[in-house]
Amino acid sequence: MKLSSVLSSVNQIEKSKFVNFLDRICSEASETDKELAKKFRNIDGQIKDASNSEVTQLFRLAAPVLTKEVRRLLALSGAQADLLVNILSRDGNCVAQLSWIERLYAKEWKAINQHSKRIQESIQAGSEPGVFDENRRLSIYYSCLKEAYLNDETSNRQAKISDEERGILNVLAHQLDVTAEDRTAIEHLVIPIEKSGVQDCLNQLREIGLLFIRKKEQTVYVPDEIVAILHRIQNKDIADKHLLRILRTLSDAELSNILKAHDKRIRGVERNEKIDSIFKMGVPAAQILLQDMHNDKSLINERKERLKQLIEDLQIKLEKLGTTLEERCGLIVDALNNSAEREFNVLSAAGYKAMFEAISRHLPDITKRLREEFELEENTEIDVEMLRALSITPYDILYILTNDQAKELKASMGITRRGEVRQVIVEAFANATDKLIENYQALAQRDLATLKQKNIEIAEAEIGVKFEEVTKAILEELGFDIDEDLRRSINTAKDKADILISLSDDDVIIGEAKTCKNGDFAKYSTTSRQVKAYVNRCEAAGKRVSQVLIIAPTFSADFIESAELDTEVNISLLEADGLKKIYEAFRSRRKPNFSAKLLTKGGLLKADLIAKRI
Structure with a gap:
């Protein structure tokens, strides 16, 4: 989870240790860092009263100084702290x-x-x-x-x-x-x-700002930005999951070369054992890419060509390949370290969920594999929201599988298109989302007959959830940040918001997606109670609710009038067909002129005018 999401998930007391530590770092660093000093002055030096957005900005500016101080304090904290840091900084353990x-x-x-x-x-x-x-x-x-x-x-x-x-x-x-x-x-x-x-040791690490403990749920949070700092302190150049991704892409001969370079046994060792041994050795990825994986007699140009092929095998998109071996290696490491956002953006939230559900049907043991790979808790239900919170991307799931297993999965799913097997699987679910967007109005109206005619098989009980997922996909395409971490943190068994859009670290839009089979959507009193409960929960998490956006097939006249006269919350209404028109106009423009402000006018939004404005 990002630091901003963690700050929204914990209360003032639970984040006090982090804020106090950051306050001290900022006070010391302000003496030499003009930009940080200016930011610090903007909040009058009272970081305890700063918003989550301001705290996040200060953290980014103070990160180099903070890293140095954390390194010093960890060196004094003893072996137990080192072991705990090693556990907490591993993939999958940032929320536990x-x-x-x-x-x-x-x-x-x-x-x-x-x-x-x-x-x-x-x-x-x-x-x-x-x-x-x-x-x-x-x-x-x-x-x-x-x-x-x-x-x-x-x-x-x-x-x-x-x-x-x-x-x-x-x-x-x-x-x-x-x-x-x-x-x-x-x-x-x-x-x-x-x-x-x-x-006791966890509390010690909390004192130096490395983690948060949510007392009510007895949950430990380590933000992604802190994990990155811990990796630097541990001299890890990439995350464990990315190192495993590289190792699983290499040939058996290359894995043997790595083991031989460190005088490890290779005779009679199976491929999985080789990968496990190399992983435990803790060899930096750069050393593997520059030296260990290659034959001793291989020339520089041969090594560069092999890295070029590896870039293709790992589906890394680069504007340039680099002229030297070191540059090429650095580009691979940087690309993997910054791959999470790109890999999440390949699929919409709906597409990711559909892919995970399909993999679970074809590979019933995938949840078991995920638990083993990322050390996930045994009794916790694994779903896409949880995976996103742990920064586990669709590609991370597919790289758990061997190349042969991925090919078998592709065949069992009936995917026939050629290409790199994992890329082809992911793209198949991006296309499935496009098909649902094309039939968005039928989905909103719960029109099963039309959906079946378009070869979309869906149970009636699942239509509401599917409409919510496709709405998120459209909003993501429009450039909105769908904040699943925040939604997960504010939702309760009773109050469950459909969509949360982050406009900034502090401002959000609450979205509700409503289907209606016959006639106009008319349940204003029920919907109003729901969204007001979500507004209260968001505000309790330190967020400002800029707007509530309700999307439905059509609205009754009474619903529209009630929304316009509601003085407690700002409500915008948007018809499903109108959202699709906005989406199509956005996709058709080379440089669309679109802003969130177009959806915050209040009352029933005029989609035709918004589409023309784009």
Whole structure:
């Protein structure tokens, strides 16, 4: 979840630690950063009274200073904090129950403890004289880390590893080719990680602004922007899911090259085992792309051509390929780090949901795979809203599958178009949404006969939900930001808004999509109570509701009059056919002139005039 969405999901007390930490960072940084100082002066230095939008802006400006301070504080926080940060920064763990974090921690601690014992046995076994093997390298790193930790005691100071010592150990680990997994296990031998006390440590991390804890639901939130900072501190150049995406795209021979480059066993190792071993090693993606995946004798031009092919295999769209090997590698890393928004935009919310439902029908174990891949909670229902909140894109789901499994899925879905298999699957659902948009009016009027004539098979009970999804798809095409994170956070079992459009970090439009089988939509009193409840919940989350937009096939005269005379909320009415006209006019223009203000005039909107204005 984005920081702005998390801030809207928690109350003032729950975000106080983050705000206090940011306040201190901003106060210190303002002395040298003129732009930050100006922003800070605009809110009179009272960040506690700032809006969510202002807090988000300040965070972005202060991010470099904040990163430096977080790095320093984590270095002083101990091994338990490091382990928790490693868990919280992994894909799928940015929103999780406290109890689930504790379970993940216990599982991770057990694995590290077992691995530490194996390494200790290897170090004690030693190496043959004159042989510089893995045991010898691990023994050197262990001795140096132990000295870095305990040397303070000779000066009658508390044992710790300073920032400078940590930097030297990082260089040493790289030169000795000690993997991330082995480094953690060796550190556990010297500085044992506590087995309990997870909640206390989470509170410690909350004090330095790394997470939010929603007390009522006992839920931990780590915003996407904080995860990015933690990745930089951990020297991760891409997210775990993107590293796995690269590894699953490489050939068996290339996976073997990576393992050989780090003296790991390759004979008799299955493909999935190779990928798992490389992933646990914690090798940076850039090192894999520049060196490890290639044969030792391969020339620079051969490596550049291989990266060019990899760009195509990963469906990365680049304006330029880069002239050097390093540039090409950097473009791949940057593209993957910035891929989430592009991959979500490929499909509308309705298209994503349709794709996930179809995959679930053809692969009933997909939810199990998702739980394993992203460490999702066992008892939580997995749906598209949850996946979006965790930044899991349609492509992330498809890259869980092997190439052969993706081809089998494509065939079972009856998709015959040629091309890169995952791209073809995604595009098939973009086309399905287009077909529903074409028949938007029939959907609004619950006209099953017309829908069947157009080869659209849909159960009558699902029409309302489908109309809501297609309405979101149209609004997304018009350039609106459909905020599923915010909608998820304000919805309750009783009050469930259909659509929330974010105009800015603080301003929203509430949308309601209503179907009606016979005649005009006339239920004003019921609809009015619903939207006013949503307005209250949005305002409680710190949002300003600029407008309520109700979309239906047609409205009765009484409904229109009641909406125009309502003094509590600003309500605009838009007929379904009118929204489609606006959409078609928008699509037909090369540079459409469209603004959200056109939908906030109040009363029954004149779609024909809006379409002409576009």
